[in-house]
Structures are given as structure tokens and as C-alpha cells.
Amino acid sequence: MPTYHLSETELSSWVNAIMATQPVIGPVAKKSRFVFDRLEDSADLRLDYDTTILPPKKAFFPPKQDLLHFDASGVRGAIKPESKVLFGVHPYDIKAIHMLDVLFAEGHPDHAYLANREATTIIGSSVQNHYQHAFFGTASPSVPVQGHDAFLTKIPDGYTLDILSEKGRKLIEGQNFKPASAEQTAASEKVNEDAKANCPEKLTYTSEEIKAKLKASWDSPLWEEASQDCFSCGSCNTTCSTCYCFDVQDTWNIDQKSGKRYRRWDACMTTEFAEVSVQGGTENFRETKAARYRHRMMRKAAYLNDKLGGPACVGCGRCSGACTADIANPVNFIDKLMKS
Amino acid sequence: MTCSCATHTEKKDVGMPQEALVLEAKMMTATEKHFTLKLRDGSKFEYEPGQIVEAGLFGYGEIPLGLSSSPTQEDSFELVVRKVGKVSSALLKLEKGDSMYIRGPLGHGFPMEELRNSDVLIVAGGIGLCPTRSLIRYICDRREEFKKFTLFFGARSPKEQLFTDDLANWRCSMDVTYDETVDKGDDSWKGNVGVITTLFAKHPDLSPETKVIVCGPPIMYKFVIRELDKIGIPHENVFVDLERRMKCGMGKCGHCQINDKYTCKDGPVFRFSEIENLPEAI
């Protein structure tokens, strides 16, 4: 597939052209940080962002999503996919989105996710600034960055744009981008390699070593120790690029005759996550902070590896930054675990 | 456990609830109600013994329930709802002619291929009888396909015995060697008193080749397995039916997870040897 070269002006007129046909979700500033939001003005696009507060999965797996609508006449599916472009996704988040694609499609396919995802075109972008906790250069290295439709890399004299799919090609129809030169392509490859190498944090063990050690450490005192200060707030889950657990609830509309069934992000680190009602009370299958902390680490680095071809952590570092107790950082924990 | 039965290979959208008509609704105990249902659209509800459904009502939600009937029963299927929370309380109000909404069948049921042509022992405690009844009835309906069939049932007290009509049948049936116990008897109770494991001593003829199904409160498993070990039944031939909190029933939401397994998709029936080393299982 072709690679083009874009100047700063070509980029903004292209973004404007896309915005004229469909919604564009991209990184924009919010106070001192960044969020993925619907662009009102192409000038708001901040491709120099370090990372966003919430991962871009919310564009098609929103924190709250209707599944069914019901009323006296019956029940209908509530899936209403809207075509949109997700612009400026970093490589680690692209990887994470691909992981979610695999997980939502396998077995019983999750149509509510897949329909939204199908309607979304993803344009990646190179990391220009690192988030202080990023370690994507060493996280899940065996899983390729894949599933996106185009990729934009900032090089000294503008951008290179790789078109990677038919959906991506459609977005540049009518544009007169010049093909990138060999030097420009080489420069963009270097930019992306350097971004990985320059992550502020690093895992120094292989995925296999980590997985083996985790599996052998079920009864380790480290779980208890590491989770002591946990508030069970679930922030390390909700900010995670690859977390996808959800809860399903019903609610009535004001008329008390119609209503909806919706899902919302859930978090395995919260106390009630594995609780069941039993006669006379509740039973919790993961009662302690340590058991929940262990479950999260196992899901990130052991349980899903076979399905995904590597660990389910892409090294975005969001959990490390989101944790008030400062205990969620996978790099720190894995270092401790491996040395134990 | 993998399975290639028709129910699992066909792609039915189990995300969409189907409307089922309540044909009959009866309180079995103070807290358990027994429903007989059929799909409103007239189609047959296809499932395997041991599979589950998400049963619910719009505006309230859904709960996972094991099917209590056998698929050999042509024009209806049965579920038992135990009153524990908001959804089950709403379901308990349903009467004949009302609608219940179900999604399924979900998960992997009993290993029918392995049970055929084998001796089968079912050990059911309390409401563990509800999902195992689908298998008990299946075996009784297709008796010639199975060898020696033994059923142990334990309840806390005679009043808490479920499916009393079935129990009366099984007591005098030639199809099944049935034995029962209660933890605590009452004035009218003439049978065995004691935990379910006390029944094993009365059946010394159980062979080490027996395929065993265990379903009951978590505490029961450890003690039953100990008895099976004494007989010399390998853990590969023991199957347990587990319960977890479930939401999606489709292997996505994470609520039913036991280590790296999903109760709703890989279970609810698991081969004991495959889960005995999973610390979160039992």
C-alpha cells in the first residue's frame, strides 16, 4: 500500500475534508492533559499529545451503551452504528483495539461492539511526546500493530501517511498527496523505532518469563503486600486500553412502561465484581484486595496470552498514572515479582 | 472441554432474548418456583442437558439458570427460580400465561458422549438437583443408552426437598438406583439422616469405572471427591457443575471468570481434573 507525504497545511485541509463528511474523534487538550473527543475545529487536533486520560476504545465501546430498548409492543436491538473516523491513535492503542476486536469476535460474537467498530475508520499517529509512565516499547512485543486503516508519522519536514486498507484509501479520495520519498519513508521508520526505544519505563523480562513466573506465584505473599493500599476504586481498569469487562443493567423510562437494557464498563478491582447473591446474603469469589489485584495482573500477563499472541497489556502506562495509591504500575510490580 | 453438538456449532444470536410463555408455575418450597415454558414463536428450544439460560424480565434484568428439563421432552422446557435478589423476586411473580425472556442455550453441558454406555452416578445437593434433573430425566428416557445409573440426593431437611413428585417416582423406579438423605430429619422422616457422603457406605458396588456428576453447594465438592477417591474413580471421570455470577453469558463481560476459564462458555459443567488445580474454582 502507498505512502504519501503531507505538509502541515495539507494535513489540516485533509482533516477538514473528512470532518465535512463524518464525525472525527481525535486527541484534544483538556486542562493539562488530553482526551479523545469529537473535533469541532481541525485546529484543536493535538497530535503532539503524550497520552489521553481514557483510551480511544470509548469511540466504539462507550462507557455506557444501550443494548436493547423495550416497551409494551416488544423489544428491539439498540445497535445504531455511526460512521466515524478515529484520528491520531498511538501504536500501543491500535494494538489494544486489535486485541479487543479479537476478544469481542471470538466465540459468541458481540454485535454491539462489532457493528460500532466496523463503522469506525482508524488513523494512527506516531508518538511525538512520551507519557511519563509509558513502556509500550517493551510491552507485548509479539503482537503487531495492526487493524488500523492508515498511519501518520511526524517527520522533520511534515508527515508521512501510510494507507493500509480500503477504508483508509477511501478517506484520501480527491486528495492530491505526493508519494513520500525514500528518505521520508526511512525517516518515518526511524521516528517510530525511536519512539519505542525512548519509552521512559521498560520491562526487562520476556512475556514468557513473566507468564511462567506469574503462574508459579499464585500463593506468593507479594499479592497481599502489593495490594495493601488499594482503594478498590477500579481506576486501573477503566483507564486501561485493553480492559473490556462490563456490567449489564435494566432501567425504566419515566413512563414506567418502556425502558432499556444497557451495559457499562465494569472493573474487576472493585469489591462487588465477583459477588453473587445467595440465599441469605452474598458470596464473593474474589473477596480480598490481594485476590483482585492478582486477577488483574493474571489477566494482563497470563490468561489471555494464547488468544492474543502475547500479553494483554500494551504499555500505555495509564494505570500507573491513574492509581492514587501508586501500586498499579505493571513495570514496578513485575520487577518485584521477578526478583522474588 | 470441546463439543461439536448442533447447539454449539450453529450460530444463534444469544445476545437477543426470546419470549417464552409460562405454561405452568408452581411453588416447590417457600423460596423455589418451578416453571414450565415454551417459546412464544412456536419454535422448539434446542439444548443439551446441563446447559444454561439467562432468564429475565425487561426492566429487572437477567439471572443464569440451569435447565431442569431434558431435551427429550418435546414441547416444553423447565426452569427453577430461587428467590435471592431483585430479578429472581420479579420472576417469582410470574404465573401461567405470563412471559419470561430467555437467552440461550449457553455454555457446555454434561459430556453426553462420555456418559453413554457407562455407569453413571449423580451426586446432587440442595438446588444442585435442578440442573442435574435435566440429565436424570434424559437418562431415564433413554435408559438403554446407559449402564448402571445411581442417584444420590441430599437436602437440608425434608421440607427443602425439591421435585417431590420426581423423588417419589425415582424411589420406586427400575431405571435408577436412588438414595437420599437429609442433614436434619423431622417427625415424618424415615430415611437416612446425615451429610450426603454417608450414602456412599451403603453402595459398595459402585465401580471405579463410573462416570460421576457432582452438583451442589461449594462445601460439598471436597467431601464427595474424597469418597470418589476411595472408590478409585479418576478425576478425569468426574464432572462438576459450577455456579458464578454471570452477566453476558457469552464469554465477554468477565463476571463468571474462574482463573482463565469462563463458567458461561467453558462451563458450567467442567471436568474435575481440568479445574481442580485452578485455585479459584472450588
Ligand code: SF4
Ligand atoms: S490498584 Fe490503584 S487504581 Fe487499581 S483499584 Fe487499587 S487503588 Fe484503584
Ligand code: SF4
Ligand atoms: S495494564 Fe496499564 S499499561 Fe497495560 S494496557 Fe492497561 S492501562 Fe495500559
Ligand code: FES
Ligand atoms: S457471564 Fe459474561 S463472561 Fe461469562
